[in-house]
Amino acid sequence: MEVRSTFKYARISPFKAREVTREIQGLPVSAALDLLAFTPKKAAFLIGKTLKSAIANAENNANLKPDGLVVKEAVVGEGPTLKRIMARARGSASGILKRTSHIRIVLSDEIRIETRETRRAKREQEKKAAKKQIKSEASESAARPSDKKSGKPKQSAKTEK
Numbered sequence: 001m002e003v004r005s006t007f008k009y010a011r012i013s014p015f016k017a018r019e020v021t022r023e024i025q026g027l028p029v030s031a032a033l034d035l036l037a038f039t040p041k042k043a044a045f046l047i048g049k050t051l052k053s054a055i056a057n058a059e060n061n062a063n064l065k066p067d068g069l070v071v072k073e074a075v076v077g078e079g080p081t082l083k084r085i086m087a088r089a090r091g092s093a094s095g096i097l098k099r100t101s102h103i104r105i106v107l108s109d110e111i112r113i114e115t116r117e118t119r120r121a122k123r124e125q126e127k128k129a130a131k132k133q134i135k136s137e138a139s140e141s142a143a144r145p146s147d148k149k150s151g152k153p154k155q156s157a158k159t160e161k
Contacts, residue, residue, distance in 0.1 A: 001110070002072065003062050005054035007103040010046050014076045014101045017043040021074035021103070026116075029055060029069040029107065047074070047103055054105045064109050073106035 010017070020043040024032040029051070036048040051071070058064040079100030085093045 001062055001064065002106055002108050003054055003058040003064065003069075004104060004106045005050050005057055006105075007046060007050040007053070009079050010101045010103055011098070012043055012046060012101055013099040014078050016041070017047065017076040017101050017103060020044050020047050021076050024051070024071050025074045027071050029066055029071065032071050047105070050103045050105050054107050058107055058109075068109045069107045070109070071105065072108035073104070075104045075106075077102040077104070 020036070020039060020041055023039075024035055024047070027035065032051060033048065036044045036051065055066050055069065058069055059066060079102050081100065082098040084096040084098060086096050088094050
């Protein structure tokens, strides 16, 4: 089952908030909370509030235990932009864009999503398996006598001046 929580009109640029949401996507809830607690960014605080709200929604509305929950989706969308003016030289003005964000977090108790660590471990296992396969092929080819012998003489690496 999926549970979601949304923080609308957060006073932070979506670009800055997406940096933090990418880190918690796919993590178990406890690990995501730990990561957000030790991230020294304003976005981490705002996303932490949204994550805690999603956990509360899961407990109270869906009767789910927070131990088995995983951050399935953490998305930051653009909210409305506040336009302000700053006075400049010679009576001119320049615009300031104060961006806002909509932060949406979806928690799930279903299939665990691959985290960065599990993907890395999977790649390492595949590399080891490939190396073993190459070694076994090399040993098999060395054990079999070759029927053909190449007629080309080996060229030396020395060049004459």
